Amino acid sequence: MMPPAFRSDSHFGVRCHDKPAMLCRESLSAFFAAVLTLAAGEAAEPLVKLKGHSATVHRAVFSPDGSYIASASDDKNVRIWSVPDGKPIAELVGHKDRVWSVAFSPDGKLVASSGFDGQILLWTVPGGEIQSRIDGAGIWSIAFSPDGRSLASGSSNHTVKISSVESGESEHVLAGHSGYVTSVHFDPNGEFLVSASDDKTARLWSVADGKSLVVLKGHTQRVNDALFSPDSSMIATVSDDRTAQLWKVPSGEPIVEMEAKSDQGKSAAFSADGKLLATGHYRTIHLWGVPRGRPLGELKGHTGQVLSIAFSPDGSLLASATWNGDHVARLWSVPDGKAVAVLRGHTSTVNSVSFSPDGQYLATASNDGSVRLWSIKP
Secondary structure, three states: OOOHHHOOOOOOOOOOOOOOOOOOOHHHHHHHHHHOOOOOOEEEOOOEEEOOOOOOEEEEEEOOOOOEEEEEEOOOEEEEEEOOOOOEEEEEEOOOOOEEEEEEOOOOOEEEEEEOOOEEEEEEOOOOOEEEEEEOOOEEEEEEOOOOOEEEEEEOOOOEEEEEOOOOOEEEEEOOOOOOEEEEEEOOOOOEEEEEEOOOOEEEEEOOOOOEEEEEOOOOOOEEEEEEOOOOOEEEEEEOOOEEEEEEOOOOOEEEEEEOOOOOOOEEEEOOOOOEEEEEOEEEEEEEEOOOOOEEEEEEEEEEEEEEEEEOOOOOEEEEEEEOOOOOEEEEEOOOOOEEEEEOOOOOOEEEEEEOOOOOEEEEEEOOOOEEEEEOOO
16 A cells, blocks of 8 residues: 555645655655654654763764764763664763764764863774864864864854864864854865854855855844755755745855744754755744745644754654653654654653664664664664
8 A cells, every 4th residue: 555655635745646756766665664664653662772971961973884873961071882782882081061062073083072161072983082172162063074174163252163183273263253153064065164153144154265255144033053955055044033044055145035933943954865954943843845945844743842853864754852842752754744753761851863874773862861772774
């Protein structure tokens, strides 16, 4: 029997028989592989609970080869765990305050961590030795360049810094924002950097010389995230003003404004093929067609602010987590927008969701001090 995703009256209007098939062909096999492993809406049990942190865990991310998870916590430490058994590999001790962000280098040989002590520490993997330090102010966001040679950081002192990974020395200090910087992202080609800020703007920068190329103005409240499409042709921004916007790269010309009626926008993610944008709001996730910004559907079920969303690598699933709400993560079928599974077990806010590179696992991080690893596919 065909799943409801491929009926002509489906939630997103996907019609394989007469095209416009937003996600057909490639999605059909992916949809069966993903959805048949978990019945719609059923509660799922974690594969393993990663215990060791003694306070809120803000982030849990996979290494590029999927063999490790790194987690960042308010206990001032970073931990590395093996996948899929969840065994502790290393406890990285060196920060003097809460650790907010963590990221693997593209080759997986380093982990960068940052937080409220104003330091970025670069650690070897899996040994956990400090390779270099980068000083700054309270750092909200970090990102490695695609070639792994540089690290960008966004700070509470309104600046963005691009630093050398090898030496830790500053390459460029990017000044222009008038509020703290909420996120930084390199484009997939490593030519541009985008930053989002509390000052209601995002900025596009040249990585080569650190010059500001364009200020993306249009939002009326804080911009919580700004990220590149997979082909580097667009930037998506999401804001507390309830809107998301798409902008051309490198001109910064606005393409479309997408208005959500479900409160502030806190998170955003592109699908791997760049055809979909998901934005997280209060109790609701909105899906938009790219580049026209056509509303494709609303995913409802959470009871709090959607802080973190992520598409699976094959685009068949979307994972989400909320602040001050239901203490669960959720999995959604992208083709039809239906709930696939409710991931229960955390006892407080779930701060982040992250798929493994092969899409077999999902990691969740929570205020309850734990990381949980979930098996998505057999």
